[in-house]
Amino acid sequence: MSLLKTNAITMQFGGLTAVNELSLAIDKGEIVAVIGPNGAGKTTAFNMITGVYKPTKGNIQFNDQDITGLKPHLITKQGMARTFQNIRLFKDLSVEDNIFIAQHLHLKANLYQAMFRLPGYQKEEKLILEKVFFLLEKVGLADLSREKASSLPYGLQRKLEIARALATDPQLLLLDEPAAGMNPKETEDLTRFIRQIRDEFDLTILLIEHHMQVVMDISNRIYVLDYGVTIAEGTPVEIQNNERVIQAYLGVDEDA
Numbered sequence: 001m002s003l004l005k006t007n008a009i010t011m012q013f014g015g016l017t018a019v020n021e022l023s024l025a026i027d028k029g030e031i032v033a034v035i036g037p038n039g040a041g042k043t044t045a046f047n048m049i050t051g052v053y054k055p056t057k058g059n060i061q062f063n064d065q066d067i068t069g070l071k072p073h074l075i076t077k078q079g080m081a082r083t084f085q086n087i088r089l090f091k092d093l094s095v096e097d098n099i100f101i102a103q104h105l106h107l108k109a110n111l112y113q114a115m116f117r118l119p120g121y122q123k124e125e126k127l128i129l130e131k132v133f134f135l136l137e138k139v140g141l142a143d144l145s146r147e148k149a150s151s152l153p154y155g156l157q158r159k160l161e162i163a164r165a166l167a168t169d170p171q172l173l174l175l176d177e178p179a180a181g182m183n184p185k186e187t188e189d190l191t192r193f194i195r196q197i198r199d200e201f202d203l204t205i206l207l208i209e210h211h212m213q214v215v216m217d218i219s220n221r222i223y224v225l226d227y228g229v230t231i232a233e234g235t236p237v238e239i240q241n242n243e244r245v246i247q248a249y250l251g252v253d254e255d256a
C-alpha cells in the first residue's frame, strides 16, 4: 500500500501548466527523488502535496485519506513534514529553541495554562524539552544546543532544519534540495544522514535534488519532470540510461 499517492495532479498558474497530471506512488520506507531542470515543476509539486497550493485538478491520498486542499498545518498533523529550498530557521534563536518551537504544535495545554505556567503546562514543557534533546542527540547537534542557529556552518543548519521537521513526528519527510550549497564533504555526510534518519525514525522520504550523485546514491526510485510533464520513472540505473532523460536533463546543467 502506498503511503502517498498523487492521482494526476495538475497546477495551472494562469496560462502556464507548472505541473501536468503528476501521478506519484510512494511506499512506506522508500526514498524517492523528483528531479528535472530548473522550472520543471518540482517545488510546485511539493507545494501541492503539502497543502500550500490546491491542485487545479487531481487528488492526493496520504495514508489512504484524501488530503487534497487541506491546509498545511492539518497536513503536518497527519504526519507530513518538509524542509525548504532556502533554509528557514529562526536565525537569532538558539539551536534548541528552533526545535522547541516546532514541538509546540503538539502542546495540549491552553494559552491560559501556558501564560501562568500551570502544572499541566510545566509537565508538557518538560516532556517537550526531553524530546528536543533526544532529537539533538540523534542528529549530532546536542553539543551546540545553545548556539545561535545562524552561527552554525551551512551543513549543520540544514541538519537542524531536518531535526525541526522531525519534531512534528512525520511519517513522510519532504526535503527540497537538501544538498543545495553544500561542499563535497557536507554532501557525503548528508547522504549518510538521510539514510540514518530514514531507518531510525521509520520514515518515508521524498526529495527534490539537483545534485546527481546524491540522487543516484540515495534513491530507491526517481521521477523525472520536464516542463511539468513526467517524462520518466524508475530506478537510478534505469533513469541514468533513459534517452529522454539524458536529452532533457542529465546531458545539460548537471550541477545547477
Ligand SMILES: Nc1ncnc2c1ncn2[C@@H]1O[C@H](COP(=O)(O)OP(=O)(O)OP(=O)(O)O)[C@@H](O)[C@H]1O
Pocket: 013, 016, 018, 036, 037, 038, 039, 040, 041, 042, 043, 044, 045
Ligand atoms: N506562484 C506561482 N505563480 C506563477 N508561476 C509560478 C508560481 N510558482 C511557480 N511558477 C512557475 O511554474 C513553473 C515551475 O516552477 P517550480 O518552482 O515548481 O519549478 P522547479 O522545478 O522547482 O524549479 P527549480 O529547480 O528552479 O526550483 C515555473 O515556470 C515557474 O515560473
